Amino acid sequence: MPVISYRKAINQALEQEMARDARVILMGIDVGGGAGGSGDVGSVGGVMGVTKGLYPKFGSDRVIDTPISESAIIGAAAGAAVTGMRPVAELMFVDFIGVCFDQIYNQAAKFRYMFGGKARTPLVIRTMGGAGMRAGAQHSQTLHPILTMVPGLKVVMPSSPYDAKGLLTRAIRDDDPVVFLESKSLYDVKGEVPEEAYEIPFGEANVLRDGRDATIVAFGAMVPRAVAAADLLAKEGVKVTVLDPRTTSPLDEEAILDSLDETGRLVVVDESPPRCSLAADIAALAVSQAFDALKAPVGLVTCPHTPVPFAPNLEDAYVPSVARIVEAVKKTL
Amino acid sequence: MLKAIRMPKWGLAMEEGTIVEWLRSVGDEVAEGDDLIDIETTKITNTLQATNAGRLVRIVAGDGEVMPVGALIGVLASEIADEAEVDAFIAASPVAVVEEEAEEEAAMAVQSLDIGKRINVATAGSGKPLVLLHGFSGDLNNWLFTIEGLKDAARVIAIDLPGHGASEKDVGDGSLAGLAADVAAALEELGVSDAVVAGHSLGGAVAMRLALDHPALVSKLALVCPAGLPGGFVSDDFLSGIVNAEKARDVKKALQLLVRDPDTVSRDMVDGVVKMLRLDGAQAALAVLRERMLAGGDFAALSLDALPPVTLIASRNDAIVGAPDVSALPPGWTVHWLDQAGHLPQLEAAGEVNALLRALL
Amino acid sequence: MQLNRDELKRAWRTMLTIRAFEERVEKEFADGTIPGFAHVYLGQEASGTGVCFDLTDDDQIGSTHRGHGHCIAKGCEVEGMFLEIMGKAGGICGGKGGSMHIADMDKGMLGANAIVGGSPPIAVGAALTQKLRRTGHVAVAFTGDGASNQGTTLEAMNMAVVLKVPMIFVFENNGYGEFTSAEYSVGAKSLSERAAAFGMPAASVDGGDFFAVHAGMREALEHVRDGNGPYALETRCSRFLGHFVGDPQKYRGSEELAAARTNDPVLRFRDRVSEAALLAIEELNAIETEVRARVDAAAAAARAAALPDLATLETDVYVKY
Incomplete structure (x- = not known):
């Protein structure tokens, strides 16, 4: 099976779905590669190069470079979606959600309910989040908790190249608005990805390690760290299950509760500040649904309640580390 | 004559295996083809069979241990060997034999x-x-x-x-x-x-x-x-x-x-x-x-x-x-x-x- | 652009339906049968009617919080609208939308929108669909003087020009964004001039005159359908009532309030077509009687209708979750 990067896996999903369905269009800042200059359009493909190669292949009608106008980008994508296209809008950094959030949570996410089930909004918003690029407070956040709490949205956090391709394919074919949160720190991670198109269903957790001593739930870029922690613990004889829910909405509550039933110990790793985080959400799930199964307090490994700092040592300390995950698991034992 | 028992490579993806259980004990006489060890890979659990006859003189990696492919996990002796000989054999044995495996893989x-x-x-x-x-x-x-x-x-x-x-x-x-x-x-x-x-x-x-x-x-x-x-x-x-x-x-x-x-x-x-x-x-x-x-x-x-x-x-x-x-x-x-x-x-x-x-x- | 008798009747019927509907809404609101807020379109009937007159079900509009008139002009049924506004089962949105969220995809009505400036970006997207599919159809964003100051509207205008989409920005300038006058809140001298600065042709017409709006819209449609990109049309309207039904409008002087009613688009239309002998006054009256009877019956039926089944509370959030 070919081994490709997370970035290439996303690109491949976009390319295959665009080839398969003429309704799929891309729009966003520089997704084509910089329209209107005197050089070649298509020589890049988004600031991270994720959409590279698609403009030359599909042209300016399907790979649409837009002004830096996030409200108009997301709103137009929502409008195109509700009238029959299947747009994939790129929001670049998720931090920019502030300047277009109305179009996401008040418009796209609510069309179907407000209009009594008559609207279909097959919109995908691709955006990237997470720390690690020394990009400072306005280019390093995650923000999935804010999106997860919005009814009408689906929120995806792919943690590997294989998942990125299958989940994005699913997102594009989905009839509801989906926010696809890519992890900047994973773009160069490589893994086995089938050449053929495939879908990974939403709401089904991936089990990356099996163990009966504790359960770690982690999202996005925290998944490889949780796996590394599990492998370190295994060397000390502690066998933990690692669950990656893949989507925060819908959330595979069943998988989490089933695993908790077996292990009785839960650690949630969430790259976001602690209050109203997915960590807090899943802890609440455990306490409200599986109190009797719990043998120890739920461990929450999150960022501090601060913006993302710039200085490398501060930023490194901000993000949950393998060591902190190991420590949190040990505390539950 | 001492023979190494090594972690087998079952399939392209296998990098390591877990020793679930030794089916024979140190001192047992083993015939070629006898079941020796249950080994768990990420794919399936399988039984490693002896490729030589001999007496099991040493278990290097015990039950529950995870060992890389090619690693020495036990020693068989075709004639009487003393402990010092076995120790010397283990010390002289490469930790893991992978090069040979890599060639096979390419095949x-x-x-x-x-x-x-x-x-x-x-x-x-x-x-x-x-x-x-x-x-x-x-x-x-x-x-x-x-x-x-x-x-x-x-x-x-x-x-x-x-x-x-x-x-x-x-x-x-x-x-x-x-x-x-x-x-x-x-x-x-x-x-x-x-x-x-x-x-x-x-x-x-x-x-x-x-x-x-x-x-x-x-x-x-x-x-x-x-x-x-x-x-x-x-x-x-x-x-x-x-x-x-x-x-x-x-x-x-x-x-x-x-x-x-x-x-x-x-x-x-x-x-x-x-x-x-x-x-x-x-x-x-x-x-x-x-x-x-x-x-x-x-x-x-x-x-x-x-x-x-x-x-x-x-x-x-x-x-x-x-x-x-x-x-x-x-x-x-x-x-x-x-x-x-x-x-x-x-x-x-x-x-x-x-x-x-x-x-x- | 002479309209024939049937077309004139259609325009009259639409304007009167809006008038009768909104008057009934006012009454029902006073009676307490309409929960929440109601923003009526009284005084602006000619604008919505003129803008939507030449649109088909395949052309799309995005609307505002003051959207009843746009709905009616775009072909939504008053029966379903009353049910919706009263939050009843069988409403056009199943009672889940309410006055500010009426939508009917089959009619090209992409939704009233309770967020000022919410619709223009969405309409850009609808126009993008039309452009990419080469349908020859258009999208219209209804906005007002209030929304003209929203970033979303300004972004949408630029985006529409850049993407060259078949779209018309209609600025219904009724002089007030909630309680604050456009004189105060709009920095530019005119909405149409500001729109023109984005790089699209723009015109300003008397929004109380159906014929002026219709003529302005014809020009806009011609420009847009020819693939020339967007167009902006300001319709200068008069808001008879306050921001919402029951607004005492203390912020408007009594003279201004009295003057607001003099530019009554319904009366102006009636006088113009009857004086020019295009339609007989009897014909106009007959339509009015019929329209009012239908609206009254729709309201009465909606009052008597059942509330939505509680089981629908959690349906229709997703197509599939």
């Missing part, structure tokens, strides 16, 4: 054939061709231990049937004749004829059809828990379980029907099948095959009397195709009954199956 090649549709094939070794055809919802990885075990004695060719693995998800009308024609085209593309063809389950029925429709390609048949024999059946619990599976846990439930001990179905084994089923068109292709099998007509049309020499490997605990009525089979078939496996003996009892196949080469 297994996976390629994609274009026969008007894409057919994925793995080949290893040289010599007389041994063609391996997997069953419904399987893929060439079902023959992992067979490929590794027999590549020293044959040119092993494992094929992903249409609709399966990395082959195209076009099964046409789902008939045995159609599947056999695709296999024949792939073999012709590879320049293979006069092969020993081993088919498992649905692949067994395809192998029979292949022998009937393309006799020059097949010299001998080995049918491993084949579908389509008199007295057998096809479990729709399994077929529909796969065709209608939505989540990994559905797939796991279906796969557990295949084996004698449900615990042998590992997360990786489920993952592999789940990943295949997610491919566009895979479940639809399997649905076509299921309907065709349930209709039964293709099986009835297999003229058992017209087949080349057949070795039948059947399992007494087969929940998927049942136990064939041996009295209804043509005379001359060699029949081996397995007691320790379910429907996946090439994985569950790899040593036994490999020995039977080796005898045909």
Whole structure:
């Protein structure tokens, strides 16, 4: 099976779905590669190069470079979606959600309910989040908790190249608005990805390690760290299950509760500040649904309640580390 | 003379194994082929057999230890050896032998054939061709231990049937004749004829059809828990379980029907099948095959009397195709009954199956 | 652009339906049968009617919080609208939308929108669909003087020009964004001039005159359908009532309030077509009687209708979750 990067896996999903369905269009800042200059359009493909190669292949009608106008980008994508296209809008950094959030949570996410089930909004918003690029407070956040709490949205956090391709394919074919949160720190991670198109269903957790001593739930870029922690613990004889829910909405509550039933110990790793985080959400799930199964307090490994700092040592300390995950698991034992 | 027992490499993806249990103790006399250790890989748990006779003089890696492929895990002695000799042998032994393994690995090649549709094939070794055809919802990885075990004695060719693995998800009308024609085209593309063809389950029925429709390609048949024999059946619990599976846990439930001990179905084994089923068109292709099998007509049309020499490997605990009525089979078939496996003996009892196949080469 | 008798009747019927509907809404609101807020379109009937007159069900509009008139002009049924506004089962949105969220995809009505400036970006997307599919159809964003100051509207105008989509920005300038006058809140001298600065042709018409709006819209449609990109049309309207039904409008002087009613688009239309003998006054009256009867019956039926089944509370959030 070919081994490709997370970035290439996303690109491949976009390319295959665009080839398969003429309704799929891309729009966003520089997704084509910089329209209107005197050089070649298509020589890049988004600031991270994720959409590279698609403009030359599909042209300016399907790979649409837009002004830096996030409200108009997301709103137009929502409008195109509700009238029959299947747009994939790129929001670049998720931090920019502030300047277009109305179009996401008040418009796209609510069309179907407000209009009594008559609207279909097959919109995908691709955006990237997470720390690690020394990009400072306005280019390093995650923000999935804010999106997860919005009814009408689906929120995806792919943690590997294989998942990125299958989940994005699913997102594009989905009839509801989906926010696809890519992890900047994973773009160069490589893994086995089938050449053929495939879908990974939403709401089904991936089990990356099996163990009966504790359960770690982690999202996005925290998944490889949780796996590394599990492998370190295994060397000390502690066998933990690692669950990656893949989507925060819908959330595979069943998988989490089933695993908790077996292990009785839960650690949630969430790259976001602690209050109203997915960590807090899943802890609440455990306490409200599986109190009797719990043998120890739920461990929450999150960022501090601060913006993302710039200085490398501060930023490194901000993000949950393998060591902190190991420590949190040990505390539950 | 001291001999190293090393962590085996079962399949391309295996990097390490867990020693589940030593089946022999230090001091035991061991014959070649004796079961030595149960080893768990991410794919499946299998038993390592002794490749030499001797006395087990040292267990280097004990139960529960995880060791990389090629690592020294025990020592056998063919004559009396003292402790100091064993210590010296261990000290002198490389920690892990991987280079040799890497070469062997290179000997297994996976390629994609274009026969008007894409057919994925793995080949290893040289010599007389041994063609391996997997069953419904399987893929060439079902023959992992067979490929590794027999590549020293044959040119092993494992094929992903249409609709399966990395082959195209076009099964046409789902008939045995159609599947056999695709296999024949792939073999012709590879320049293979006069092969020993081993088919498992649905692949067994395809192998029979292949022998009937393309006799020059097949010299001998080995049918491993084949579908389509008199007295057998096809479990729709399994077929529909796969065709209608939505989540990994559905797939796991279906796969557990295949084996004698449900615990042998590992997360990786489920993952592999789940990943295949997610491919566009895979479940639809399997649905076509299921309907065709349930209709039964293709099986009835297999003229058992017209087949080349057949070795039948059947399992007494087969929940998927049942136990064939041996009295209804043509005379001359060699029949081996397995007691320790379910429907996946090439994985569950790899040593036994490999020995039977080796005898045909 | 002379309209024939049937077309004139259609325009009259639409304007009167809006008038009768909104008057009934006012009454029902006073009676307490309409929960929440109601923003009526009284005084602006000619604008919505003129803008939508030449649109088909395949052309799309995005609307505002003051959207009843746009709905009616785009073809939504008053029966379903009353049910919706009263939060009843069978409402056009199943009672889940309410006055500010009426939508009817089959009619090209992409939704009233309770967020000021919410619709323009969405309409750009609808126009993008039309452009990419080469349908020859258009999208219209209704906005007002209030929304003209929203970033979303300004972004949408630029985006529409850049992507060259078949779209018309209609600025219904009724002089007030909630309680604050456009004189105060709009920095530019005129909405149409500001729109023109984005790089699209723009015109300003008397929004109380159906014929002026219709003529302005014809020009806009011609420009847009020819693939020239967007167009902006300001319709200068008069808001008879306050921001919402029951607004005492203390922020408007009594003279201004009295003057607001003098530019009554319904009366102006009636006088113009009857004086020019295009339609007989009897014909106009007959339509009015029929329209009012239908609206009254729709309201009465909606009052008597059942509330939505509680089981629908959690449906329709997703197509599939």
